Structure formats: structure tokens, C-alpha cells
Amino acid sequence: MIDDTRASEITEHDPEIDETQRLISSRKVEGTHVYNLEGEHIGSVDSFMVDKLSGQVSYAVMSFGGFLGIGERYHALPWDALTFDTSAGGYVVNITREQLEGGPSFAHGDDPWTDPEYGRLIHSHYGLPYRM
Amino acid sequence: MIDDTRASEITEHDPEIDETQRLISSRKVEGTHVYNLEGEHIGSVDSFMVDKLSGQVSYAVMSFGGFLGIGERYHALPWDALTFDTSAGGYVVNITREQLEGGPSFAHGDDPWTDPEYGRLIHSHYGLPYRM
Numbered sequence: 001m002i003d004d005t006r007a008s009e010i011t012e013h014d015p016e017i018d019e020t021q022r023l024i025s026s027r028k029v030e031g032t033h034v035y036n037l038e039g040e041h042i043g044s045v046d047s048f049m050v051d052k053l054s055g056q057v058s059y060a061v062m063s064f065g066g067f068l069g070i071g072e073r074y075h076a077l078p079w080d081a082l083t084f085d086t087s088a089g090g091y092v093v094n095i096t097r098e099q100l101e102g103g104p105s106f107a108h109g110d111d112p113w114t115d116p117e118y119g120r121l122i123h124s125h126y127g128l129p130y131r132m
Numbered sequence: 133m134i135d136d137t138r139a140s141e142i143t144e145h146d147p148e149i150d151e152t153q154r155l156i157s158s159r160k161v162e163g164t165h166v167y168n169l170e171g172e173h174i175g176s177v178d179s180f181m182v183d184k185l186s187g188q189v190s191y192a193v194m195s196f197g198g199f200l201g202i203g204e205r206y207h208a209l210p211w212d213a214l215t216f217d218t219s220a221g222g223y224v225v226n227i228t229r230e231q232l233e234g235g236p237s238f239a240h241g242d243d244p245w246t247d248p249e250y251g252r253l254i255h256s257h258y259g260l261p262y263r264m
Contacts, residue, residue, distance in 0.1 A: 019251045019264050023190060026158035026180040048158040048187075050180065053218075055189035055211045057182060058155060079187045086185075119151045132151050 017086060026050075033090030034062055034082075042097055046074055049113065059122065060091065064100065073105040076112075078128045095126065149218060158182075165222030166194055166214075174229055178206055181245070191254065192223065196232065205237040208244075210260045227258065 024032075032045040042064075049059040059076040082091040103125045106112045113119075123130035156164075164177040174196075181191040191208040214223040235257045238244045245251075255262035 017185070018248045019190075020246055020248050022183050022185055023181045023245055023251075024184050025193070026161055026182060029158055029182065032184075048182065049155045050158060050161065050182075050189060051154050052156050052164075053149070053154055053216045055180075055214075057187035057189075058151075061157070082187075084185045113155055114152055116150045116152050119155075 021086065033088070034060075035085070035088060035090055035092050036096065037092065037094050039088075040097075042093070042095075042100060043075075045091070049076065058119070062100075064105070072108060074108070074110075075100055075103050075105045076122050078123050078126055080128050081126055099126065153218065165220070166192075167217070167220060167222055167224050168228065169224065169226050171220075172229075174225070174227075174232060175207075177223070181208065190251070194232075196237070204240060206240070206242075207232055207235050207237045208250075208254050210255050210258055212260050213258055231258065 043062040046063040048057045175194040178195040180189045
């Protein structure tokens with residue numbers, strides 16, 4: 001179960017941070033670092049899954065493990081699990097490495113999103129409410 | 133001035149459309165067609181500008197004109213100007229070609245987002261309120 005106190009903060013607009021620092025091109029999200037609460041680097045962003053209708057990012061897909069793409073697994077995290085840390089320039093997640101390792105994952109070339117239950121599965125694993 | 137009646141609809145969740153149809157990878161947004169209200173194809177999506185903190189797409193960057201990338205211009209449209217048309221599989225904007233041609237644009241390699249006023253300029257041109 002994720003404590004989503006932090007997650008709720010990300011939707012608030014911080015007047016101290018202007019748009020030039022807030023915006024990132026969809027072409028450049030790859031490689032954004034992801035840390036756990038202990039500050040340990042646990043992976044990096046591969047891509048975002050965006051809701052085409054609302055324009056809201058629903059999942060951050062993390063690439064995780066592997067070497068030169070071999071054996072690499074992709075783990076989608078619900079957006080609500082991520083908090084952007086402006087000082088670190090990356091996302092912080094209240095998720096342990098064990099939770100991540102045991103979470104739903106897929107291989108390069110797979111498209112798990114064709115399964116209408118996939119999103120629900122992800123939210124359930126991380127103990128977050130599924131809103132669709 | 134854009135009539136944003138349509139735009140307001142996109143934030144509503146349509147129970148008829150499941151997540152498998154709603155989600156698109158940030159890697160695949162390029163090439164999504166953009167039409168005007170007359171159904172005329174006016175360009176295609178190059179990329180999205182995403183708010184790193186909230187995960188909300190703020191602008192769709194359209195590529196427009198040019199040939200093989202030469203002379204191509206990029207025009208960012210406020211997300212509120214776009215409505216996803218599921219039957220067309222693309223976005224509909226209540227913007228004329230003339231408005232688009234006269235709108236803020238930049239060349240390949242330029243990064244206009246370093247200007248903190250750029251977002252405000254775009255919203256102003258299309259007559260949409262700027263919320264930051």
C-alpha cells in the first residue's frame with residue numbers, strides 16, 4: 001500500500017516553479033531518473049502512457065534491469081505513485097525494489113495495454129485506487 | 133477566440149471508451165492527425181509538452197508545412213484547444229489554417245520554452261485562458 005500523501009501534492013501548482021522548468025517534451029522523458037524514498041536510484045523512465053482524451057499521463061513506464069536492452073523489463077507505475085522532485089530532477093516513488101520486482105512487467109515488443117484489465121492489475125499491485 | 137465548448141468535453145470520462153483505446157505511449161504520439169472543424173487535415177502531432185509535476189499535457193506541438201523536414205515549422209497548441217475524435221483517431225481543433233499560420237512557431241532545433249512568456253503568448257494568440 002502506497003502512502004499517497006506525497007502523490008497528492010504533485011497536482012498542486014507551485015508558484016515557485018515556472019513553466020520553463022515544468023514542461024518536458026514527450027521526446028525527452030526517456031531517461032528521467034526514478035528514486036525510492038531512501039534516495040536510491042531504482043530505474044529510469046522509458047516512456048509515459050498518456051490518456052489521449054484528457055491529456056493526463058496515466059502511467060510512467062520504467063525500464064528496469066537488463067543490459068543493452070537484453071533482459072530488460074518494463075514496469076508501468078500508476079502516475080499517482082510518482083512525485084517529481086525538482087531538486088533531484090527526477091521522480092520519487094514510495095515503492096520498494098521488492099514491490100517493483102514483484103510487480104506486473106513486460107518485455108520489449110510486448111503490448112500489455114491491449115488487455116483492458118492491465119491498468120487495474122497495476123493499480124491493485126501498488127495498492128492505489130483505479131479510476132478510469 | 134476559440135469556442136471551448138468542445139474542449140471541455142475531453143476531460144469527461146466516457147464509459148464507452150476503455151483504457152485500451154484511451155492510452156497512447158509517448159513514443160507513439162508523433163504523426164497523430166489534426167483536423168479542423170471542417171474535417172480538413174491541417175497537420176500532425178510532433179510531440180506533447182508535458183507538465184512534469186502534474187503529468188498533464190499542456191501543449192500539443194504540431195509539425196506543419198515543409199518537406200522532408202526542410203522549412204518545417206512547429207506550432208504549439210494549448211491542450212484545451214484539442215478534442216480527440218475517436219472515430220477519426222485524431223484531434224479536432226477549432227482553429228483555422230490562417231490562425232495557425234499566424235500563430236507562434238519555431239524551427240527545428242529551437243527551444244522556445246526557455247522563455248517563461250512563451251506559454252502565455254500561445255494561449256493569448258488562440259484566445260484561451262492561461263493557467264499556470
